[in-house]
Amino acid sequence: MKKILSLVTIICLLLIGCSKQEPTIKTENWEVSGTLVREVVVTDDGQKGDFVFRIGNNGKLGFAEYGPFIEGEKQKYMWHFWGEQKVLTQSFKVIAVSKETGENLTVFETPNNNPDLTPHMGADHHIPSLMMLPSPGLWKLKAYFGENLFGSVVINVEEK
DSSP: OHHHHHHHHHHHHHHHHHHOOOOOOOOOOOSOOOEEEEEEEOSTTOOEEEEEEEEOTTSSEEEEESSOOBTTOOEEEEEEEOSOHHHHTSOEEEEEEETTTOOEEEEEEOSSOOSSOOOBTTBSEEEEEEEOOSSSEEEEEEEEETTEEEEEEEEEEBOO
16 A cells, blocks of 8 residues: 555656646747938028837827927927827826836826817827936836736836
């Protein structure tokens, strides 16, 4: 009886040991988000410049850049969203996460819900913002409506 019990125990241990799999570790995507670039007239005398629209990871958000992100400098960015009114009219905030340091900081926030959508350039809603990031490198901008993550954009912040 002891031999049979020992044999069953050994077989169980072998089966358990062989069935263990390494846990899957999900890695975040830190590839700079894609852009749409269009040349436009930017001055009254006909000088041209690039209109850059950075595309979010879910196809439901993006923002127009009025210049690149440069460490320590505030710049205007126009967020555009596609989605349902009940989501897009909640309070909005952007939390930036640094790839290099893991630092999290709120870079933009609207104080209240807005019951009205403001369509713009084909988007269901838009929100103008001023944002500044304190250091160069890759940053993930996480856009939230209410407490729910709506999507994110990865950008590269240039040195001053």
